[in-house]
Amino acid sequence: PLPTEVTIWEVGPRDGLQNEAEIVPVEVKLEFLDRLAGAGLTTLEATSFVHPKWVPQLADAEEVLARLRRHDGVRYPVLVPNERGLGRALAAGVTHVAVFASATETFARRNLNSGLDAQFAMFEPVIGRAREAGLDVRGYVSMCFGDPWEGAVPPEQVVAVGKRLLDAGCSQLSLGDTIGVATAASVERVIDAFTEAGVAVGDLAVHFHDTYGQALANTLAALRRGVTTVDSSAGGLGGCPYAESATGNLATEDLVWLLDGLGIKHGVDLDALVETSVWMARQLGRPSPSRVVRALAG
Numbered sequence: 001p002l003p004t005e006v007t008i009w010e011v012g013p014r015d016g017l018q019n020e021a022e023i024v025p026v027e028v029k030l031e032f033l034d035r036l037a038g039a040g041l042t043t044l045e046a047t048s049f050v051h052p053k054w055v056p057q058l059a060d061a062e063e064v065l066a067r068l069r070r071h072d073g074v075r076y077p078v079l080v081p082n083e084r085g086l087g088r089a090l091a092a093g094v095t096h097v098a099v100f101a102s103a104t105e106t107f108a109r110r111n112l113n114s115g116l117d118a119q120f121a122m123f124e125p126v127i128g129r130a131r132e133a134g135l136d137v138r139g140y141v142s143m144c145f146g147d148p149w150e151g152a153v154p155p156e157q158v159v160a161v162g163k164r165l166l167d168a169g170c171s172q173l174s175l176g177d178t179i180g181v182a183t184a185a186s187v188e189r190v191i192d193a194f195t196e197a198g199v200a201v202g203d204l205a206v207h208f209h210d211t212y213g214q215a216l217a218n219t220l221a222a223l224r225r226g227v228t229t230v231d232s233s234a235g236g237l238g239g240c241p242y243a244e245s246a247t248g249n250l251a252t253e254d255l256v257w258l259l260d261g262l263g264i265k266h267g268v269d270l271d272a273l274v275e276t277s278v279w280m281a282r283q284l285g286r287p288s289p290s291r292v293v294r295a296l297a298g
């Protein structure tokens with residue numbers, strides 16, 4: 001059985017842009033966010049309060065949030081890795097934050113300058129303090145389906161990391177295929193490992209990068225398991241600067257096309273979204289990799 005409705009968690013302004021080599025002007029970021037909300041997206045991951053030297057592209061997080069034209073009914077989550085990041089996010093008036101853990105030792109070191117166990121010493125106080133401040137906290141788990149340095153990742157290891165985030169107070173987990181190596185079978189295995197460990201499927205979201213062209217098939221597998229929150233980025237922008245071979249996320253347009261075909265509600269105006277991605281592609285100086293954008297544009 002498929003869900004009747006899906007929440008699209010748009011990560012284009014954050015995951016999509018964090019990997020861009022040329023700094024995207026703040027005006028362009030603001031217009032991008034405004035257009036995405038105008039196209040009907042209700043969850044817009046706006047930016048990250050990470051170390052500006054680690055991700056220079058998002059060093060303007062304060063300015064983006066200060067100048068953001070907030071649309072009614074739209075939430076604007078941001079990434080925070082540590083207490084310093086949370087302090088900045090609170091000062092900027094955010095209501096939704098996300099921490100981002102790694103399912104593997106190597107990526108915890110590369111992305112967080114930490115370790116598989118040590119990362120919780122960073123996240124747990126952040127989650128606690130955010131909850132006390134009344135914020136909703138999402139927990140990402142990266143490298144759920146494979147890691148460029150460690151290869152296959154045991155589902156039990158992924159579940160252990162995810163459960164610690166839930167126990168610490170995260171309201172939802174986003175299962176990241178950071179480098180896009182998952183297939184429908186591994187998606188089922190990891191989701192089943194969570195549900196067998198007592199985690200409700202409603203507390204799981206999926207976050208697929210499309211490196212091997214499997215993101216849509218993986219999404220369908222997750223929907224069939226009952227997942228109702230799917231991450232994607234407009235036009236298929238994205239990647240992680242600290243993960244080799246990470247490419248763009250599942251394109252939101254491709255996701256919308258799939259959901260329309262399945263008769264699943266999502267609230268997005270596909271034409272307005274394609275127009276936004278065509279506009280953004282012009283700003284970035286290269287065409288969108290999304291098949292649906294290419295099919296529908298111009």
Ligand code: HMG
Binds near residue numbers: 015048140175207
């Ligand atoms: P570190 O260098 O170990 O930090 O970095 P530290 O705690 O040792 O602090 C060093 C200095 O940085 C201190 O300043 C801190 O105040 C400052 P000093 O006292 O020396 O003057 N500092 C900060 N400044 C501003 N904002 C902050 C901050 N934190 C410390 N937040 C750290 C550790 C976690 C900060 C660093 O590794 C980092 O920023 N990593 C982020 C990497 C990143 O953003 N990666 C991409 C997002 S994850 C992703 O894309 C995957 C995902 O999409 C899911 C998937 O696809 O799987 C989510």
Ligand code: MG
Binds near residue numbers: 176178209239
């Ligand atoms: Mg990602």
